[in-house]
Each structure stands twice: as structure tokens, then as C-alpha cells.
Amino acid sequence: MTTRWRSTSSLSSCRSPAHPIQYKKGALIRDSPDPCYTSSLSSLALYKDPLHLNKKKPSHLQMETSLLALLSTTLLVTLYFFFHHLRRQKSPKLPPGPPPLPIIGNLHQLGSLPHRRLHSLAKSYGPIMFLRLGNKPTVVVSSPEAAELVLGTHDSIFSSRPSVDALRHLSYGNKGMAFAESGAYWRGMRRLCTLQLLSSAKVESFAPIRREELGRVVRRVRAAAAARDAVDVSAEVGQLIGDLACRMILGCSTRDKFNLKPVIHEALKLAGSFNLADYVPLLGALDLQGMTRRAKAVNRAIDKIFEDIIREHKEDTTGKYKGDFIDILLTGMDHPINSSSRDEPVHIMGRTNIKAITLDMIAASYESSSTAIEWALSELIRNPRVMKCLQQELEAVVGSGRTVEESDLPKLKYLEMVVKESFRLYPPGPLLIPHESTEGVEIGGYYIPKRTRVIVNAWALGRDAKAWAENAEEFLPERFENSSVDVRGRDFQLIPFGSGRRGCPGMNMGLVNVRLVLAQLVHCFDWELPQGTSPSELDMSEDFGLSMPRAKHLILRPSYRLLV
Numbered sequence: 001m002t003t004r005w006r007s008t009s010s011l012s013s014c015r016s017p018a019h020p021i022q023y024k025k026g027a028l029i030r031d032s033p034d035p036c037y038t039s040s041l042s043s044l045a046l047y048k049d050p051l052h053l054n055k056k057k058p059s060h061l062q063m064e065t066s067l068l069a070l071l072s073t074t075l076l077v078t079l080y081f082f083f084h085h086l087r088r089q090k091s092p093k094l095p096p097g098p099p100p101l102p103i104i105g106n107l108h109q110l111g112s113l114p115h116r117r118l119h120s121l122a123k124s125y126g127p128i129m130f131l132r133l134g135n136k137p138t139v140v141v142s143s144p145e146a147a148e149l150v151l152g153t154h155d156s157i158f159s160s161r162p163s164v165d166a167l168r169h170l171s172y173g174n175k176g177m178a179f180a181e182s183g184a185y186w187r188g189m190r191r192l193c194t195l196q197l198l199s200s201a202k203v204e205s206f207a208p209i210r211r212e213e214l215g216r217v218v219r220r221v222r223a224a225a226a227a228r229d230a231v232d233v234s235a236e237v238g239q240l241i242g243d244l245a246c247r248m249i250l251g252c253s254t255r256d257k258f259n260l261k262p263v264i265h266e267a268l269k270l271a272g273s274f275n276l277a278d279y280v281p282l283l284g285a286l287d288l289q290g291m292t293r294r295a296k297a298v299n300r301a302i303d304k305i306f307e308d309i310i311r312e313h314k315e316d317t318t319g320k321y322k323g324d325f326i327d328i329l330l331t332g333m334d335h336p337i338n339s340s341s342r343d344e345p346v347h348i349m350g351r352t353n354i355k356a357i358t359l360d361m362i363a364a365s366y367e368s369s370s371t372a373i374e375w376a377l378s379e380l381i382r383n384p385r386v387m388k389c390l391q392q393e394l395e396a397v398v399g400s401g402r403t404v405e406e407s408d409l410p411k412l413k414y415l416e417m418v419v420k421e422s423f424r425l426y427p428p429g430p431l432l433i434p435h436e437s438t439e440g441v442e443i444g445g446y447y448i449p450k451r452t453r454v455i456v457n458a459w460a461l462g463r464d465a466k467a468w469a470e471n472a473e474e475f476l477p478e479r480f481e482n483s484s485v486d487v488r489g490r491d492f493q494l495i496p497f498g499s500g501r502r503g504c505p506g507m508n509m510g511l512v513n514v515r516l517v518l519a520q521l522v523h524c525f526d527w528e529l530p531q532g533t534s535p536s537e538l539d540m541s542e543d544f545g546l547s548m549p550r551a552k553h554l555i556l557r558p559s560y561r562l563l564v
């Protein structure tokens, strides 16, 4: 008992009795009825007295206490690491990736050309790489094998799209197809577009429009050649593809009354940008990059044009719009978009749906084909040998007495190789359109959680040294000579149109546009750089958006080379 009271009183004398820890210690000792227990508790009290307030400690007791402290600490540390390791083993393993910063995650590492930065990051972290873009878990896929796992093996899981803030304002609340999440609505829209708007027969039916518009360009360039003027090839090709798209989709060309190109260019730039509002929702309302404001402005401009066009279609009695996309969509107005066979809601085609899908079609066809043509022609200028081979093939198949017809295309094998090689190095959508996982899944030994954004770096796949050998950076169409590798989505080292459920439904139209226009421009004209610039000096830098156009317009001096 004496010891008990001494211990308590010694504590009391050192500290104020009001101090909760001291009071608790005293209370603990006082309440113990067993002297032995009391003494062991006293030694525990010594151990628990790191400031050595209790100075009356025998030396053997001090040693015992230190030993106990050491043992307990070792045990605790061992237990911590054991359970930590166990938890890591049990919890699924995320792919490796660069460490994120607080709040912005890895957003600062994307730079102004994300396909290039992601490619170099993947060299350090591997072909399946985990990033945190703001608070959004993101996986970047950079090898053909990994792309096959995402777009082939587990296509059904990765066939959704993440919701992107600017796009919601731009594309009528994602009521189109390209940015709609997977589900009944997207399936219905996709079926409708594939069967009614983009079928082979439909693409074929627009051949006269292509001949007419391309003929117009050839005449314009021929006039420039006669005057020894340089031509802005980027502008000419952009105008041509825009006119083709508008005539097929809207039933009128951009010459008629509006210029959609700057609006669509802005829309694609917004669609491809990494908007802080998507990744750091807290900053969304501030709209620091002004993207919400720009998206709303683009939508207002587009909506006005679409409203006029729909009204004209409805009022028309001459039949001049028969068969264009708007005409077909209007005949489906107030009808179901998807079938009611599954346990899913049925969506009805309304005015907003028509405008949203029209915008998708125009945006998807506008820059993709013109970008592909620009890059192919740029590489032909830089590689006079390849240009010569292509012109020789055209002379052999078409001859100098006429221009290229669509029926010539299947016979132009070297042209096909040139186009493939250009798509390999310059996929018009370098990161495709982002995908999103609808459930957790393991790929390549890593766990990808539900609702992870998945970016497929098609630009990196085309430069994969394993798939393309050491000369992957070289423009060498002959690499396809005895190869069955194609752009249609079966060969994951070359997927300019994506692959699987979300693969491009406009591929046939895109391919015919690119092959025909390129063949015609190369067959009708010799091209050289103005002011004695040498081919190796041609600036090949790129811009980044949802598509990857040349940063600087391609300006060339043409000379006409046909006999007619």
C-alpha cells in the first residue's frame, strides 16, 4: 500500500493533479488490490514514463524496461509491415505509373502534345501505365499486345466512354454516338448509322458528289499551276473534305451559305483537350480554361446552322435533299432509336438527337480525312523516291490521258501501301477517343478498376519497335509489300480507325476519301516546295486536339502533268 501511495503522490508532486494522464496513472495504480500486480504495473508505469519523471528506478528494472520497449517496438514494426504486405498482396495490383501530385495528379505531365509525352512515359513505366488525371484513374495503353487486350479480348468491358464536361455542352448532352456511354442508346444510334448512313452502298451512292467536288479542286489547282502560284494544300483539302461531308450529311456545300470549318476545328480542339473541370471537379465551376464557355458558344453557332438546315429540309417540296443524312434521320423522327427486346428503356428520335448525331458525323469526317491526306502528301514531298514510285503506278494503271476514277483504286497497290504507312506514322486520332471500363478487370497481370479512363496511344503503336523493327521512324511504304497487316482493326500495331465495338463506323468512307484525293493530286500534279526550300526542311510539327493536323499549313507549288 505504501508503494502505491508513494507512487501516486510522487506523480502528484511532479505534475498538477488536474493533468489527465497523471490522474489516470494514479487512478490505475490506486484501484489495483494485488501488491504483485501493483508492482508490475509500477514497472509498466516506469516504462510508460518516457520523460523519466519517476526518478526512483532500480537499474535492473531500467534494463528490463528498455528491453521490453525494444521488443515491443520491433514486434509492432514487424506486424505493420506484415499486414501492409498482406494487404498489398490481397488488394489488386494497379499498373505502374509516375507518382501523381496532390489535386492535379499527373495532368502536368501531359504537355501540349500528349501522345508524345505519354509515349516517352510508357518507355519508363511500361505498355500498361496508370496515371491519375486530377482525381480520375486513367490507364494508358502503348503496345499492340496491350491494345489487343483492351479493344479485342475485353472489348465489351472497355467499350464505354467517360463523360467529358465540355463535350456535354457541345454535343447536346452526349446525345450523339461518339461520346455516348455504352448502353441501349449508343447501340441503337450505332446500328442506325452503320446500316442507314455509312453502309458500303451508301458510300458508293455518293461517288458522283466526290467526282464533282474533286474535279472542282483539280481545276482550281490547275489554274494556280498555270499562273505559277503556290497553293495552300491544307486549305484546299480541308475545304474539299468539308464540302464532301456537308453535301452528304446536310445536303448542301459549305460554299452555299455557311463556313463550318472553323467551328468544327474549335469543337475538335475542345474535344481533345484535357479540361481541368473533368479532372478536378472542384474547379469545374470556375471554368479556368474557359472551355465550358467556348463549348457553349460553338454549340450555339452550330445549332443555328442545323436549325436552318432542318427547316429547309422540312419545307422542301422539290426532292433535292433526298438521300442525305438529315433526310434519312428526319424520316426516323418520332420513331424508336433502339429495339425494345432487352430490359432497357426505348429512346425516341427527336430533333435534338438528330442534331447531335449530325454534329458527330460532321466532326468525325471533317478533319480526319483531310489530316490523313495532308500528312501523306507531306511525306511524299519529303521522299521524292516514294513520290516517283506512286506516280509510275498511276501512269501504269490510269495513264496520262485521264484523271483517276474510284474504280481504279483497287488496282493501285502502291497507293494502298503509301496510305497505310502514312496512317502508321500519323494516325489522325493519335489517342483514339477515350474509352472507359464498365467493370473491374485484370489485364496483363494488372487490375483495372471500374470506371477507369483508358487511353489507347495509337501514335505509339505505329512506332512500336518490336512490331515495326528499328526503322519504325522511317517513311517506307515497302514494309507492307509482303505483309497482310491492314488498317481495319485486326492488326493492333496499326489501328488508325480504332478496333472493336467502338471502332470507326465511317472507315469505308474515310478510306475512299483519302485514297481518291491523294491519288488524284499526285496523278494530276508534280509538287514542289516554294522558294527553293529543300524537302528535308519541310516543317513536320503537329498540333493536338481530338485529331492531329499539321501545325503549319502545307504550301506547295503545283505543275500540271496530264495530257488532257
Ligand code: HEM
Binding pocket: 177, 178, 179, 190, 198, 360, 361, 362, 364, 365, 368, 369, 372, 427, 428, 429, 432, 433, 434, 495, 496, 497, 498, 499, 501, 502, 503, 504, 505, 506, 507, 509, 510, 511, 514
Ligand atoms: C480517315 C478518316 C477517319 C479516321 C482516321 C477515323 C478514325 C476514328 C477513330 C480513331 C475513332 C475512335 C475509335 C475508338 O475510340 O476506338 C473513330 C470513331 C468514330 N468515327 Fe471515324 N474516322 C474517320 C472517318 C470517319 C467518317 C467519314 C465518319 C462518318 C461520316 C466517322 C464517324 C465516326 C464515328 C461516329 C465514331 C464514333 C464511334 C463510336 O463511338 O461508337 N469517321 N473514328
